[in-house]
Structure formats: C-alpha cells, structure tokens
Amino acid sequence: MNINDTIVSQSTPQGVGPTAVIRVSGKNSIDIVNNIFPSKDLNKVDSHTLHFGSIIYDKVIIDEVIISIFKEPRSYTKENIVEISCHGSEIIIKKIILSLIDLGARTAEKGEFTFRSFLNGNIDLSQAEAVSDLISGKSENAHKIAINHLKGVFSEKIKILRTDLINLSSLLELELDFSEEDVEFANREKLTNLINEIDDFCKVLIESFKLNNAVKDGINVIILGKPNVGKSTLLNSLLDDDKAIVSEIPGTTRDLIEDTITIGNNIVRFTDTAGLRDTNDKVESIGINKALEKIKDSSIILYVFDLNKTNIKSVEIELSEDYLQNKNLIIIGNKSDLKVESIITKYFEKNDFIIISSMKKKDINKLKNLLNQFIKDNIIDDDCEVMINERHYNTLINVRKSIDNVKENLENRSNTDLLALDIKYALDNLGQITGEVTNDEILGNIFSKFCIGK
Ligand SMILES: Nc1nc2c(ncn2[C@@H]2O[C@H](COP(=O)(O)OP(=O)(O)O)[C@@H](O)[C@H]2O)c(=O)[nH]1
Ligand SMILES: [Mg+2]
Secondary structure, eight states: OOTTSOEEEEOSOSSOEEEEEEEEESTTHHHHHHTTOTTSOGGGSOSSEEEEEEEEETTEEEEEEEEEEEOTTSSTTSSOEEEEEEEEOHHHHHHHHHHHHHTTOEEOOBTHHHHHHHHTTSSOHHHHHHHHHHHHOOSHHHHHHHHHHHTTHHHHHHHHHHHHHHHHHHHHHHHHHTGGGOOOOSOHHHHHHHHHHHHHHHHHHHHHGGGHHHHHHOEEEEEEESTTSSHHHHHHHHHTSOOSOOOSSTTOOOSOEEEEEEETTEEEEEEEOOOOOOOOOHHHHHHHHHHHHHHTTOSEEEEEEEGGGOOHHHHHHHHTSGGGTTSOEEEEEEOTTSOOOHHHHHHHTSTTEEEOBTTTTBTHHHHHHHHHHHHHHHTOOTTOOOOOOHHHHHHHHHHHHHHHHHHHHHHTTOOHHHHHHHHHHHHHHHHHHHTSSOOHHHHHHHHTTSOBTO
16 A cells, blocks of 8 residues: 555444544645635645535535544644544445545555554554554453553553663674673673563563453353253343243253343453253253353353252362362352252352342342452452553563573573574564564554554
C-alpha cells in the first residue's frame, strides 16, 4: 500500500444508524473534500474546527453534514484528516465515499489509519495493538488494561530499559575498538544490575500473559458434580435464562453448555456439564469425558452436591478425586430449600463451602459475590495494570533467552564480542515489542487483524 495516498473509509459500523462518520486522511484530504463542500473553503479554516454544510457532487445534493478538520501534524495519523459526519444511510455513505474516490482518494486497507499513526510516530506498536484491544474489549478489566497500553504505560518502561542497554552496549563496542589494550569502558556491575532489572521486568510481564484469555474471552468456570444435583438448574439461575434442560432424570445433560455473564469487572464463562458417574450409556460417557477434558482450561470449578443425598463421608470421597486436586474449587451444597439434616448443613457452612437453592434462586447473589471475591483474590486482581498479548509473550521469551546468555557471559567474564552479540539480540527483541525494530511480517500480522476504518 502506498503511504502517500489519501485514504478514505467509513469509521462507524456498517449498517443503518442515526449518523455515520467517514474519515479521510492524507496530504490531499482537505483539498479533496473541499471539492464536494461548496459552503466554505476548507483550506482557509483552522485545525480542530467544525463546519456545517451540504455535500454536493455532480450538481446533486447528497447530504447535509458536519465536517471536522484536523491539520497535520495534530491528528491521529499526523496527516491532514477530515471527518465527515453524515446521516447514517448506506446510500449516502456510499455516494460520499465514491465521490471522494472519483476525486483521487482510495479506500483504506484494514488498520491503515492506525498503521499511519504508527509509521508517523504518533503511537508505538504496542499502543497500536492496544487500539484494537480497546475496540474489542468486553469487560471493565479488559478496558482498563487496554487504556493503560494505549497510554504507553509499559512501552515507556521498555523504551527506558532499552535506551540504557543501548548506552552500555555502545561502551562495549568501544571496548572492541580498543581490544588490544584490555580496557573496560562499560562498567560490568552496572551492566549486571541493568540486565537483572530487565530480566525481572520481563518475568512480571510474561507472568501476566496467563491472564490474557481470562481478560479477553472471560474466566472459565466449570460446573461439576454427580447427576441430578442441580448443575443445570444452577447454570440457568446464574444466567437468569433457561439455557440448559433441567429434569429429574439423571444423565439429562450430555453436551457442554456454555454462556457468559459479567461479574464485577470481569466476564465469566460458565460451562454446565454431564453429571459424573459410571455409565454404560455411550453418549453419556462421551459427555463425561468432555467434562473432564474441559477442567483443563477452566480457572475455577464449582463443585455441586445435593444436600439431601449427601453425607460427610461421600463428600470427602468425591472431593478426593484426582481431577479436583490443586484446583480453584468452590464447593456448593444445593437444594437448601428442602429439609436438610443439620449435621450436613453445618459442614457446608464452613468457609470454602456455600449453601444455595438453585431452583428457588436462594443465595445465588451470595454465590456471585463469593465468585467475584475469589476471582479478585486468585485470578485477576482489580489493580492489574498491564497484560501482554501473544506476540509480546513470544518476543519476551526470546528477550529472556538472550538475557540468560548475557548473564552467563558476565559471570564467566567471557570476551566482549560474545557479550556484545547477546546484548544485540536482547535489544532487537525488546525493540520488536514497541516497534523500534520491525519487519513487514510482524506489521502485516498486526494490522491485518484490524477492521477497515480504524
Ligand atoms: N428442591 C430443589 N430441587 C432442585 C434444585 N435444583 C435442582 N433441583 C431439581 O433437581 C433435579 C435435577 O436438576 P438438574 O439441574 O437437571 O440437575 P443436573 O443433573 O445436576 O444438571 C430437577 O428435577 C430439578 O428441578 C433446588 O435447589 N431445590
Ligand atoms: Mg444437567
């Protein structure tokens, strides 16, 4: 794609709506729009001003619009940007865009506005990625983290560490020039400290990657237990919807049934499963295997008992199953509306147990509050500031590999060229996160995931 072209696209969603915005960016954008906006000479207006008037092309009035002017370099792309707010009809939008194309603009590629913003130095690569996270974010936490990335919270820190490392590595290069004289310009203790700091920073970021799916797609919570304990009823009560079939016949649920709700600042994805028991029914056992398989990508297990058909011994046997060990477990005694023996009630009133009635929706909110607290304590702390994406993760793993080599070279007092080389690898990899070092493949990958108009 030619970055000197003037590009145009609708930047609001497709379809009919009260208003739509068409965005034009590039050197000639003001000139081009000026041709279809006779009310005023847009070349003579100030940046960051609004103008009301008609769009007229081929002597036909297409619409009455409001035009916003952003002159270079004070715009998202750092180029001249004109935004046309028109009425949200598909015909109007199409006519305006076609007239602009007739006059010399071309349609923007996916993510091309953001790509230009990156190329022209308005945002760095990880901020560009944050733009797409910001658009797709579904929960409060996803939104907060994307905003922090957009503000450049973590790329700023990477840039500082990288600059420090560049400074030290240029001293190392200098040593190479004086290699006969056995001098040390780069203070090895300073270098060791910096390398450790970078390593610690990478470790924290890498750790945050495990939050990725939870923040973006929702925290997986699986509902498990014997048949007929009320798992499907619980799913329905949590969702406030009749999603799963409920019946008194054991073995009703076979497939995994999933849906999400928002709890606190997060999206939570509940999965209802087939009751766990030995069975000869072929379809039911497939369902049970699916349930056991699903445990692997669940962050929390809600393990349900029927208070009436349970004694302390059987609870303990069920909870000793291998697949429940070392898991985030919330144990639920269900059917509290029925007459329950006081000894079992007492047992289930302990801290990590909760008593509810799924059918009567009794204490469902209490369970949601418990889950919310549990998520804050064990999965995503509401103070969580950054979280990296898969590309950052893979790059940071490479940074750490080179950092490990640098550390080893420092410990063994290896010769300077080896040290300098490994530092160069670390610098390259760090630079790939913010886009100071890039290649077409990385860029193509990132911007092709954007929607057109962004
Ligand atoms: N009394 C009472 N019955 C319930 C409750 N929850 C579920 N049930 C009943 O228990 C039976 C099995 O429920 P279901 O949700 O299909 O259990 P699942 O096999 O674990 O999914 C149905 O007849 C439900 O109406 C509850 O809280 N109280
Ligand atoms: Mg069921």
